[in-house]
Amino acid sequence: MGQLPNGVARRIIAAIKEQIHSGVYQPGDRLPSTRAFATDWGASRTTVTAAYGQLIAEGYLTTRPGSRAIVAQGLGVAAAPTASSADAPRYLSAFALRLLALPAPAAAQTARIADFRYGDLSGADFPVLAWRRALTRASLRRAPQLRYGDPQGSAALRNALQAYLWRARGISCTPDRIVIVNGSQQGLDLCARLLLDPGDPFVIENPGYVLARHCFVAAGGVAVPVPVDADGLRTGSLPTARLAYVTPSHQFPLGSVLSAARRRALLAWAARTRAYVIEDDYDGEYRHDIAPIPPLQTLDPASVIYAGTLSKTLSPTLRLGYLVVPAALSRAFVEAKRLTDRHTPLPEQDALADLLASGAYERHVRSIRRRNTERRAVLLQALADLCPAVTIAGADTGLHVVAWIDGVAADREPAIIETARAAGVGLYPVSPMYDATEPRPAAAGFVLGYAGLDPDALRRGVAVLATVLAEHRRIG
């Protein structure tokens, strides 16, 4: 990554195509000079000239002697509506055009036997009574007036989170650096808006979390994918970028933990280049075999924006999350939250503060962690028993594993998903999590989320999966 000229050239080609497809560059627009572009990217001019040459050969750009490259005529925005003008938007912002050019997310499935969708939790795990009691207690404490709350989040919740983050994750912060958000997705979106301008490069793990990447791309950022291995993000040659998005506790989706040496390297890079690191601790509560590693945030609170969520312990439907931000960014995040939606709903904030302060939340986490450790054991045993030619990655922490289907090519993922769906099992591929311009493993792979399924459904789902895979091995 970043050290091979042809890798850089390919990234430049992909970035320019993306900007053309998303409408940032319009037909007839002049591109920056190769010299200016090379400076912006920290690339050599030879590399940029090669990239431009490829784009000219492919018909994306045209040139006139002595002049800068121009975006070719007749290249429409990818998502431009083709219906009659009555059905077309009158106009859209550059943000909207970039947004609509993003690949569509995988459609939700309904699965008869087992849906391995990552992110689902079992309805039976939700602490229905404790939550209802907490909501009721909060409603009884309500003031005589119903009024807009603090955009940063209620003081009660931020105080309770401060104590929880210290106990559970070793994070030391004052409540004025905590911002309550509607799930970590809103936290990422606020980061994108506050920290990225169109054209700004950002580092993202490859493979990585698609909705984070989409957030930053929609804001106009240019993705610089950096590969991950068994020690997490490869920090050997990090490019210049505004920010890096990482999942150090449990790389999504592959499951590695960022090593101590790479943590230091990443933070040194951030301090040296004055970049920010967004640490998504999306399932920091789930560790099955290894000792907890403190968040990056604890090592350098001035460089790291820490994003936490309640979607993996309470419910994704509640839309509760929080950020711990560097002191210098606190005001920007609070004002952005105010304009975005004023504040996160107060009943949920109050109920969560109550659960945290009473200790009920941590009791619940211990209970759901035991249940998910059991689900994981059932899943791994069933896979070992029934699916011999499958390699499992990332099982030490979290609520999902990645299953690599040895000897079955990646391009068979859609066909396998179709067969599985017909047999009542929902499967989700790893391919969309890889950058399309970068190399990836040859084998087909699937992300298997297990937190929404009971042991019986897990066993039956794996049995169906085994049959489906056997069938595809015969064909392929």
Add this chain to the structure above:
Amino acid sequence: MGQLPNGVARRIIAAIKEQIHSGVYQPGDRLPSTRAFATDWGASRTTVTAAYGQLIAEGYLTTRPGSRAIVAQGLGVAAAPTASSADAPRYLSAFALRLLALPAPAAAQTARIADFRYGDLSGADFPVLAWRRALTRASLRRAPQLRYGDPQGSAALRNALQAYLWRARGISCTPDRIVIVNGSQQGLDLCARLLLDPGDPFVIENPGYVLARHCFVAAGGVAVPVPVDADGLRTGSLPTARLAYVTPSHQFPLGSVLSAARRRALLAWAARTRAYVIEDDYDGEYRHDIAPIPPLQTLDPASVIYAGTLSKTLSPTLRLGYLVVPAALSRAFVEAKRLTDRHTPLPEQDALADLLASGAYERHVRSIRRRNTERRAVLLQALADLCPAVTIAGADTGLHVVAWIDGVAADREPAIIETARAAGVGLYPVSPMYDATEPRPAAAGFVLGYAGLDPDALRRGVAVLATVLAEHRRIG
């Protein structure tokens, strides 16, 4: 508005200053040529030249012979941090710089006797039992898996809203044009992101709703204030703009209703210039004396984005609102909502769907409308009895009135607020709702919200107000 050259020049001057203060134009940047600027604004070149001349005289711009105007050196961003570098952000996006350059919102007050803050509702008016029952019923209907919901909003809620909007507001729309949002503020923010690029002009009522204006300015839009009178927005000479934000049912804050002729003129302008109209129907449920007027949306569903909220009938703390968007924009709004925060919390969506479908919501609205009609009568009577030299505007609809203090100058608003606060009454001025570059009434004025106060507090609050005003009249 817009017809007098010096009005246009003043707007151009204000817009350029705003762009410089917010960091869109940096020191050393070249401005567009007067010819290009005039074309963009639909202004004469003479007007633009006059505006540039004024900015040169004020030291904002410099020129060299035969060259375009340049932003002067030494003009910092207004909100640039002045603390030590450890306390300064490493960098911020243009959005963040514009955001931080906005004037700070009025601080919330705690008032011993009565707080006339607009937007508050009485806690006693919230249907605690009905809401709790609806939440419980919804939690019993939950699926075996807790999973992310539809970004557009739950089908049950959109179906229930479709029926409600037809019954209550005469809006005919399919559920695929409804988008559930976290209060109307999020709806406005989505509009800003999807429909405005930096430099795009937008029409906004003057005076008008500050958080709407801020949303659009933070997105990079350039405000074009258009005055309102007793018939609402003056549509005589609407400038070219991307969109217009209006409150046609009850102009905020002055309370006029947009006349039928001006409705037609506004929609004709939108159709002719291919602009969108954002109709904020923030308190459409409250009409005390006049017959309901159908929303603009019913006249031209392809031009109008309709924004509704539950903040004035249930509670501002729940963060529930909805948009009805033109069919051509539906996909853009849904994808933006997905990246912004995935979806609005499901428990609230489910409970609201239940209240709407059972008829409990409309019973509640009838009840709270009666209570607010009573509060309004008490307030108006108390003002008539105790504050003779006060002119009341906008009392026919809604949950607030504007009180103009005859014979007391606008610049005394802060002093009156201070005295009132010391006497236990929270007052909020109209001045921040006026565009700083436009003329406004000479008298001091206050927005008096009454929905959070019981009749006794209203009477006592007005009594204090009368004393405070009498004191200031003696001084002033």
